Amino acid sequence: MSFLARIGAGFKRTGAYFRESWLELKKVKWPTRRELTSYTLVVLGTVAAMTLFFYVLDIIFNFIISLIMR
Structure with a gap:
């Protein structure tokens, strides 16, 4: 695998990580202001x-x- 291909794969993994993190954050039940x-x-x-x-x-x-x- 070439150097540029490895860099591209790293960016893909990083992007996937943030996408998946965002999807998980959408599932969170955030507390109300009163709670x-x-x-x-x-x-x-x-x-x-x-x-x-x-x-x-x-x-x-x-x-x-x-x-x-004392």
Whole structure:
């Protein structure tokens, strides 16, 4: 196979990849605006709760370590 033929085959494969990817994206059921907002709020709430949890845990451990170090 010549050099130019291999380059052409590479372009064909690349084009096929993007065509197939586009067809798969058409099959996706995208979330509605309401669903997306709801999911975002759940994620932000979970992150805030975990942040608060680890902050309190850090304060407790610092207190315990300060008692031990006395």
